[in-house]
Amino acid sequence: MRYFLSRLWCSTLNVLNGHERFNKQNDIVDHLPTLSFECNAVAPKLIVELGTRGGVSTQTLISCAKSHHAAMVSVDIDDCSQVSDYPNWTFVHSDDIPFAKQFPEWCRLRSLEPQIDFLFIDTSHLYEHTVAEIAAWFPHLSPRCRVAFHDTNLSNIYRMRNGRRVAGQPNARGVIRAIEEYFHIHINEHRAAILYKDGWRISHDPLCSGMTVLERFPSAP
Numbered sequence: 001m002r003y004f005l006s007r008l009w010c011s012t013l014n015v016l017n018g019h020e021r022f023n024k025q026n027d028i029v030d031h032l033p034t035l036s037f038e039c040n041a042v043a044p045k046l047i048v049e050l051g052t053r054g055g056v057s058t059q060t061l062i063s064c065a066k067s068h069h070a071a072m073v074s075v076d077i078d079d080c081s082q083v084s085d086y087p088n089w090t091f092v093h094s095d096d097i098p099f100a101k102q103f104p105e106w107c108r109l110r111s112l113e114p115q116i117d118f119l120f121i122d123t124s125h126l127y128e129h130t131v132a133e134i135a136a137w138f139p140h141l142s143p144r145c146r147v148a149f150h151d152t153n154l155s156n157i158y159r160m161r162n163g164r165r166v167a168g169q170p171n172a173r174g175v176i177r178a179i180e181e182y183f184h185i186h187i188n189e190h191r192a193a194i195l196y197k198d199g200w201r202i203s204h205d206p207l208c209s210g211m212t213v214l215e216r217f218p219s220a221p
């Protein structure tokens, strides 16, 4: 009952405020500056995006790719091939788990080094799938890489950076739980945090369904 009332309250607010653009379709918008900063910071040669949909994150990452003359690959089970015509961007219409196995050979055929400098994961948000994505894609990361996960703080109501509350998805700890188990840590997904573990920086932003960024520091010689 409380859940339905809170959703009704949020939907009403969204309509009254005329902010339809801030619905679930666009809950990535508050994270685009972070995505851009973190991606540019690694001066990427290869960017991989898992989960493209309408291409909101794709456009931001393509801007980074352009700045660094990097190649970019986006993967989605739906056909999202129309979201950009940037020549160094390739769309792969596939489930991201089987494609991860083909990735080294796929890169070799295109004269690309199969080392990902920036990986963005924004797909099903399901626990088992996120565990599988980490297992399948992390072996392809470059030594000095960054990885961003969206939807690490899913809840019935999410809060945007401007304080506005918006109806979200039912609470599920799928993505954050997969990250926690990989690092053997606990993250309170409702609070901002920075942790350091096993040569990684783990930065968590709870707003707008949550964004968690990992930065790997290459081990000292």
Ligand SMILES: C[S@@+](CC[C@H](N)C(=O)[O-])C[C@H]1O[C@@H](n2cnc3c(N)ncnc32)[C@H](O)[C@@H]1O
Pocket (backbone or CB within 6 Å): 028, 050, 051, 052, 053, 054, 055, 056, 057, 058, 075, 076, 077, 078, 094, 095, 096, 097, 122, 123, 124
């Ligand atoms: C939240 S949307 C991505 C939003 C996008 N990053 C943006 O900024 O607009 C999730 C996308 O993941 C895709 N997806 C879900 N499961 C997938 C899988 N196993 N492999 C590849 N893509 C998947 C869906 O088709 C959907 O387009």
